[in-house]
Amino acid sequence: MAITLGELAVRYGLELSGDPGLTVQAVAPLASATPGTLTFCSDAKYRRQLAATRATVVVLAREMLPDCPVAALISPHPYAAYARIAAGIYPEAAVTAGAAPGASIAASARVAASAWIGPNAAIGAGAVIGERCFVGPSSVIEEGARLGDDCRLQASVTICHGVTIGRRCVFKPGAVIGSDGFGFAPAPDGFVKVPHLGAVRIGDDVEVGANTTIDRGTIEDTVIEDGVKLDNLVQVGHNCRIGAHTVIAGCVGISGSTIIGRRCMIGGAVGIVGHLEIGDEVVVTGYSMVTRSLPGPGTYSSGIPAIQTMDWRRTVARLRRLDALERRLAQLELGAGGAGQETDE
Amino acid sequence: MAITLGELAVRYGLELSGDPGLTVQAVAPLASATPGTLTFCSDAKYRRQLAATRATVVVLAREMLPDCPVAALISPHPYAAYARIAAGIYPEAAVTAGAAPGASIAASARVAASAWIGPNAAIGAGAVIGERCFVGPSSVIEEGARLGDDCRLQASVTICHGVTIGRRCVFKPGAVIGSDGFGFAPAPDGFVKVPHLGAVRIGDDVEVGANTTIDRGTIEDTVIEDGVKLDNLVQVGHNCRIGAHTVIAGCVGISGSTIIGRRCMIGGAVGIVGHLEIGDEVVVTGYSMVTRSLPGPGTYSSGIPAIQTMDWRRTVARLRRLDALERRLAQLELGAGGAGQETDE
């Protein structure tokens, strides 16, 4: 489906530099684009690739325009503009209404007529499935769970009993929403399992990655607010609340009862201890461990970049001797007549 | 279902302070409880919330009693007592006997008459399913696997061939028990896959988190002893043995052939190298890397708490200069007539 640059400029509110009658029918990477394609350049470090591109048109910021050898669509947010145009060129297929043979739907479930229940999906008693929802193959919606309109459960997603989900949410394969949290009360005769009587409440426009897990609350609900994006293999503990439009990268673990603010960005493989409060607009860089509440806005870190193993081993050995080092320094200071500074213990 | 405080005191062996004729029919959080509910207070830091609670009764330790404005059920382990009472007020539904349409059960499988096989679950040849087991939707029990009585596989759980599981075990959605471990023998022409001829043996009262994976052994079995609790997204390598009543938090990775003792507590996101022995009652705090055997009891750590990124970057830069720092110090010591201390290498 070819579309003219003029039409793109109008539809997406972009300024066009170049011939409005040119057409594109596909997108391509900057470096390997061919005529007939649209591409984008969102970073000045790709200036050289831009100068050599063979795309028909490039979506870019105004300051890159002088380097662009072809037509350009100008946006202050070129990557977002590209994303919107690409979604238009490659529209998602509309959801087919109905249910596949092999889908198992409880008699008391209420499934919108426009929704699709895929092969071998199971919908429990009293569950509610909104308009145009796509419930992919082998997905499980337990009793009493509720999906708002236009949700997409790609495949093998599990939504546990009583979980409520807003509109336009996306769940990638293997995501598990609302299983019991890790709650065991110590007693003289071992651990007593703590009943998980809360559920999970998810807002609108939330995206949950593949094999990501979100535990239900013990008494009250675990809450994921509007627009939150969770990458793959993320763990969200019971009773957490994640504020609107916060994004959390892959392999992050968040212990129970932690409150995360709005518009935070949590890097990959971060670990967050339980019962903390993270403010709004907090950035935690990848591979950090968060052990106390963090006011926002602010940027926090504790990850150490890898270096050559031999050098690193030497660093670790010296870390072990920091104690002695400090004492030797204090000794010298005493000798030099300086006041020895306090050391802990 | 209302229950009197007097009945709770008798049934759970607790001392009651207050009117035994009062009734509760629900549980609630300390801060938002309303009349008719039971709550708990297990930590003195919630003293102020306790003083203001509107619950009908609070489960608490004796030393908190003076601060309690309402009736109290007194226990030395208030959280465990609360957990038991809550489980009584909100009993799990009994397992329905039978099999859903769409369940696939091999002719040679032996499924107890009181067990439930959910929609689209698959039970392989020769598998044995104990009394009152709940095999949730889309779960897979491969050939020859055996579940003891009263196990619960919530949904989309995979139990691989020949795995044996004790009684009252809980498997949350997406758990995978007994797939082949990561074993490849280097050879001149690439890697040779090592056959995994062992299985996984799991004791009684084990709980396995969502999307957690436990690999089968290479020759002998991987073993998970009684009462072990694994959180979500945990990886247990081939040939490991995890001792009874050990609890392991989310996102932990345990490499192959490591032996972990009894009653250990492994914090979130810990990584444990293979072929180690961790003693009984070892605590490893979150985000630590364990690279050598640890005698028990003991508490071990290596996680670094996040600080402001600018400060952290400075710390990392100084870490890189520790070497030079130590040499400068030795130089000064020589000048001061002190004996320079040995440095490695």
Next chain:
Amino acid sequence: MAITLGELAVRYGLELSGDPGLTVQAVAPLASATPGTLTFCSDAKYRRQLAATRATVVVLAREMLPDCPVAALISPHPYAAYARIAAGIYPEAAVTAGAAPGASIAASARVAASAWIGPNAAIGAGAVIGERCFVGPSSVIEEGARLGDDCRLQASVTICHGVTIGRRCVFKPGAVIGSDGFGFAPAPDGFVKVPHLGAVRIGDDVEVGANTTIDRGTIEDTVIEDGVKLDNLVQVGHNCRIGAHTVIAGCVGISGSTIIGRRCMIGGAVGIVGHLEIGDEVVVTGYSMVTRSLPGPGTYSSGIPAIQTMDWRRTVARLRRLDALERRLAQLELGAGGAGQETDE
């Protein structure tokens, strides 16, 4: 099935020390082997166990021969030789041709007659399944995906639309190949989802662990080359390329657009930032964070081994004071007439 040592020597090209007429019919661990079994000894640290073994024959390197009290099969790569012999003694069952009741196969899918589609598996429109493929229970192959010959999807594996897979690949339960990556373009009114128009291309002889996730590319494909082995709970971001015969241990997270070379070894729980290039034959030891491109060959680290928590707390406190330490040292150096060395900022 008993096999003579003579036959093993011939079949696997090994030198035999001992009676070629002896037979074995099982494998066993070195320490607990009994007559009639074959075992292996691949490390000199097991010399004492070797000297006491009761196996009929041990696969070992020549230098261990003097310590072997029984027959021996000699190989420069004893573990690989053992793996091959064990695979011969315990052959995998041949794949049954056909489809289970409850499998859902789109009319336009092309499934080889020799392939097996298990219970409740779903094969989408236009998908292609090669000869002797095993598609286990509850697996999902979306539209247009292609499996080469002899692939094994154990159970509950998801292969998303348009993904192409080579021959002899193994996917353990819960693996997810080709779901959309974590791509959101910031815009003034929130995040815009970036369409993922690429797919995933996987070579021959690739093994993917349980609950491991590999994201599809944004414009071009994510690529996993021949012979790559991924352990459980690994995350591979969109647009990555992983070179042939690279092995990646459990719980590793690789951000998007990172290129990893051939024959690399990435240890457990490593985190790798996006848009990097890792050379060939790079080793990253467990629990390291990789934040910049690494030339190969080379070995890199940043993980810190756990020590007793009290000692570790003291180390962390001193880390926080490194700044002051360095300043105190410079002060002393000035007093000693030495040239104060530069500090950052």
